[in-house]
Amino acid sequence: MIKTKSKTNITTLLQELNPLLPLKEMVQHHAFQELLEALRKIDAFSMDLVQDLPNEYSNKTLSLLRKLKTVYAMPASQLFSLLGQLANEIAPELKEQWHTANRKLTENSNRKVLISKLLLTYGDPEKIIPLLDRLEQEDPHAIYPTSSYRTSSGQVNSTEDGSHIDAVMTTSTVTEIHITEGVLDHDNLILRNVYQPFGRCVCVIDSNVHDNYGEELTAYFKAHQIELKLLVYRAMEVDKGIHMVESLLSDFKNIGVSRQEPVLIVGGGVIADTGGLACALYHRSTPYVMLATSIVSGIDAGPSPRTCCDGFGFKNLFGAYHAPVLTLTDRTFFKTLKTGWIRHGVAEIIKMAVVKDSELFDLLEETGFDLITSQFGTSTTDAKLSNQGQRVLSLAMKSYVQSEYSNLYETHQCRPHAYGHTWSPGYEIPSGMLHGHAVACGMGFGAQLSYKQGWINKDERDRILRLISNFELSLWHPVLEDVDLLYQAQVKITEKRGGNLVAPLPKGKIGTCGYLNELTYDELEKSIQEYKIICKQYPRNGLGVEPHCEDVGLEDPSTVAHDHSSHAVLQNI
Secondary structure, X not given: OOEOOOOXXXXXXXXXXXXXXXXXXXXXXXXXXXXXXXXXXXXXXOOHHHHHOOOXXXXXXXXXXXXXXXXXXXXXXXXXXXXXXXXXXXXXXXXXXXXXXXXXXXXXXXXXXXXXXXXXXXXXXXXXXXXXXXHHHHOHHHHOOOOOOEEEEEEEEEOOOOOOEEEEEEEEEOOEEEEEOOOOOOOOOHHHHHHHHHOEEEEEEEHHHHHHHHHHHHHHHHHOOOEEEEXXXXXXXXXXXXXXXHHHHHHXXXXXXXXXXXXXXXXXXXXXXXXXXXXXXXXXXXXXXXXXXXXXXXXXXXXXXXXXXXXXXXEEEEEXXXXXXXXXXXXXXXXXXXXHHHHHHHHHHHHHXXXXXXXXXXXXXXXXXXXXXXXXXXXXXXHHHHHHHHHHHXXXXXXXXXXXXXXOOOOOOOXXXXXXXXXXXXXXXXXXXXXXXXXXXXXXXXXXXXXXXXXXXXXXXXXXXXXXHHOOOOOOOHHHHOHHHHHHHHHHHHHHOOOOOOEEEEEOEEEEEEEEOOOOHHHHHHHHHHHHHHHOOOHHHHXXXXXXXXXXXXXXXXXXXXXXXXXXXXXXX
């Protein structure tokens, strides 16, 4: 039984309601009004809520309760949809009744009317008006939320004359991540449940993804009678500039995206970064759902709160912290990815394995290059390999989220997921390298630095270098001989990290992390020369396969002008 602090039994109240009642009678029912208050009183943003739930209830129940916190501010269609999903979790015998009620409500003129207004229309004004007046003072987030996904609080102290004021502010944000399959199958209701209450979906999609999956996406929303507005964008690395973000903002304004309406972003890392940044800027915080179609977006850029774009020749110079409210990683999209795109995406998984998860590292060693040729187990009859592909994604996502979400606003720089990203921002664009290959060079060099520090032994260093090489990623690239370029990158990253180098490296053993904070120019130069000699012991002298953007059909960001015009094609469906 789910109970709030007031001991009201939510399960019992839900079972007491007849979902097939006319809307007016439903709103007037005492159990309905008690249920609203019980849901409102749940401390949805508290970590203790996990402990308060009975063991037999799933994480999905927790997620639904958090969404229902702002129950008074929901349109009737959204409330009925969420109550139907909640019934499916805690009172499955009511599932069909709620499904029928939700379908009937779509034909009701009151489907978009807020619950608070329905209470005033059909309820007892002498009871409802005092309640809403009280909540306006005690719990404004319950009735006038800007976002259902965030809450904030603060404590303000001042001198008696107000000449000095001291304040502490906190923000809580909730998000969900699903590693799933068949998101666009018509019987998969994840996207339908998000967008049906709004009656439409505004979708930003990579043009390459649209070419492969546009018809499926369109058919999905058509099947669920949800209007789809498609914004089709070219999203190559060279397009990842402020001009693309500006174009997105213009499109959002022209379409009239509301502050509560989650934009759907579909694609890889570039569309995840730029689309997320546009959502962060639009209305200062517009929610978005990330449907990841590449390895990089699936376990790194997709769930990341660090939205960004390039500027003035620098990687990710502009950005904002704005996590998606829902991330969907569906490996079935990997079937249409080129081998080079999958290969470079694996670098972000190796990153987490080396500094965060030794089990993931062992699994990558076991699967080897078959992980790439089978497109993460999606194009094989080998059940074991298929299961391993899904397991790799799950472990990588778990490690990444644990690292990222515990430091959501990057308030400190002990960030294991920045392994390989200390020097690479300085040479990635000038070299024209794919992001994964640039990061792989940084990881290999980092493993050598860790060995020189005595943090890992030679066998562990060699395991790391061998794993990178076995996936045909770059250990070495000629750009690394430009020590001045590397040192300038080090200077800039030190500035960005608050005056400290804080380079994450494996320390102690594979799967754990430490941070190197001092490396002089001379030490950098000597270490690079030593590393070059080591790399020559590996296949291809440490060079990667298809290491450059142009090798996999992308434009070279080192040669293409940075004012390249991205463009969107708006489709109303």
